[in-house]
Amino acid sequence: MRWPAAAAGLDAQARLRHVVAGALRTNRPVAVWREPGAAEPRLLVARSLEAAYTGLPPALDAQAPAGFAFFPFRDSDHNPALFLPADVLYDAAQPETVAVSALARDLVPALTAWLAAPTVEELSWHYGAQPVPHAATEAEYTALVRTGVAAIEEKEVVKVVSSRAARRPLPPKFDSLAAFAGLSQRYPQAFVSLVSVPGVGTWLGATPEILAEVTADGTFRTMALAATQPLTADVTPRTAIWRQKEIEEQALVARYIVSCFKQLRLREYQETGPRTVVAGELLHLRTDFEVNLQHVPFPSLGTDMLRLLHPTSAVGGMPKVAAMDFLHKHEGYDRAYYSGFLGPVNVAAPGIARLYVNLRCLQLRADEAILYAGTGLTVDSDPEQEWQETEMKLQTVGTVVAAAS
Numbered sequence: 001m002r003w004p005a006a007a008a009g010l011d012a013q014a015r016l017r018h019v020v021a022g023a024l025r026t027n028r029p030v031a032v033w034r035e036p037g038a039a040e041p042r043l044l045v046a047r048s049l050e051a052a053y054t055g056l057p058p059a060l061d062a063q064a065p066a067g068f069a070f071f072p073f074r075d076s077d078h079n080p081a082l083f084l085p086a087d088v089l090y091d092a093a094q095p096e097t098v099a100v101s102a103l104a105r106d107l108v109p110a111l112t113a114w115l116a117a118p119t120v121e122e123l124s125w126h127y128g129a130q131p132v133p134h135a136a137t138e139a140e141y142t143a144l145v146r147t148g149v150a151a152i153e154e155k156e157v158v159k160v161v162s163s164r165a166a167r168r169p170l171p172p173k174f175d176s177l178a179a180f181a182g183l184s185q186r187y188p189q190a191f192v193s194l195v196s197v198p199g200v201g202t203w204l205g206a207t208p209e210i211l212a213e214v215t216a217d218g219t220f221r222t223m224a225l226a227a228t229q230p231l232t233a234d235v236t237p238r239t240a241i242w243r244q245k246e247i248e249e250q251a252l253v254a255r256y257i258v259s260c261f262k263q264l265r266l267r268e269y270q271e272t273g274p275r276t277v278v279a280g281e282l283l284h285l286r287t288d289f290e291v292n293l294q295h296v297p298f299p300s301l302g303t304d305m306l307r308l309l310h311p312t313s314a315v316g317g318m319p320k321v322a323a324m325d326f327l328h329k330h331e332g333y334d335r336a337y338y339s340g341f342l343g344p345v346n347v348a349a350p351g352i353a354r355l356y357v358n359l360r361c362l363q364l365r366a367d368e369a370i371l372y373a374g375t376g377l378t379v380d381s382d383p384e385q386e387w388q389e390t391e392m393k394l395q396t397v398g399t400v401v402a403a404a405s
């Protein structure tokens with residue numbers, strides 16, 4: 001449908017804000033995202049929380065429903081795995097129209113009235129029903145790292161990715177959509193997202209990590225991203241030097257992806273790297289994997305890989321089950337949607353899916369933000385350095401709440 005004449009004075013951003021305001025006001029789930037390299041964000045509204053599909057990871061094929069996946073690190077009643085149907089879609093690159101799905105036709109009269117109504121300043125974001133997670137002190141986090149290193153020494157796990165939450169007060173008059181725009185501008189190569197779901201909460205992030213992508217030309221992509229150092233004036237991707245620990249840490253993630261291909265008996269994949277890449281103010285090591293879906297007899301490769309990959313050893317560890325058990329026992333807080341995955345499926349067009357690992361993110365509460373970061377541990381990990389690394393990672397989204405700290 002076209003925007004009514006009454007909205008003629010509103011630019012693309014103001015229109016996006018107005019649709020978000022309407023969705024929040026009527027207690028509907030919304031997702032706003034900006035894809036790497038794209039100039040403009042898109043917005044999806046689901047007609048209701050009850051209409052969201054829950055449970056199994058989404059199918060990455062052209063016939064599957066269009067929507068936005070929002071999956072936790074670990075499924076639970078508190079943190080449902082959600083697939084928000086694409087009932088109302090708005091693309092700021094095409095600000096003249098709003099698309100409404102056949103299943104949401106009933107919404108058209110109220111939506112038409114809302115689009116013509118005056119804009120409102122206040123947005124009533126959805127807040128999580130769960131208590132604020134425990135924020136580890138430096139002493140607690142370094143103790144967790146020591147426990148992780150001991151578990152590696154005792155061969156309980158080969159690698160484990162420990163993490164923590166940190167609380168930051170929100171600056172006065174904090175505006176989540178302005179923060180989203182700020183992250184989009186600061187990190188043009190990140191997948192920037194703002195997701196708000198009744199009872200579940202509001203999450204903002206700028207992640208560098210693709211979990212599973214299927215493109216219009218029939219290519220499947222994933223990546224092994226791990227190892228971290230700061231990007232400085234002296235250290236750039238060309239000159240970065242990596243220690244043995246970091247090379248091994250990243251190689252384990254790459255090996256894990258290869259083992260997933262092997263489980264599916266797929267041999268025709270292209271592997272590029274590892275190379276040093278920039279993610280905001282950080283450098284990582286990355287290996288890219290690509291499969292030409294037209295050349296392999298695996299029509300459901302994207303779906304199968306997604307189910308095998310999550311959670312990857314870049315956020316859980318290896319072996320997967322032992323690492324997840326370790327985290328459940330020792331991490332001491334609920335990661336919720338941090339290190340889960342999120343992204344659009346069949347929204348830009350049928351057959352196009354882009355799912356990202358939910359890293360460099362924060363959860364918004366009424367007057368504070370909960371930030372999350374983790375670090376891959378190996379036998380050589382130094383607890384103090386791992387704490388410092390989480391501090392650096394917290395900075396990525398920490399910049400949007402920095403005014404109050």
Ligand SMILES: C=C(O[C@H]1C=CC=C(C(=O)O)[C@@H]1O)C(=O)O
Pocket residue numbers: 161163209225226227228284313314315359360372373374375376377393
């Ligand atoms: C777990 C996180 O990052 C992962 C991705 C890249 C590098 C990582 C690392 O160096 O430990 C982590 O595996 C996080 O940002 O919270």
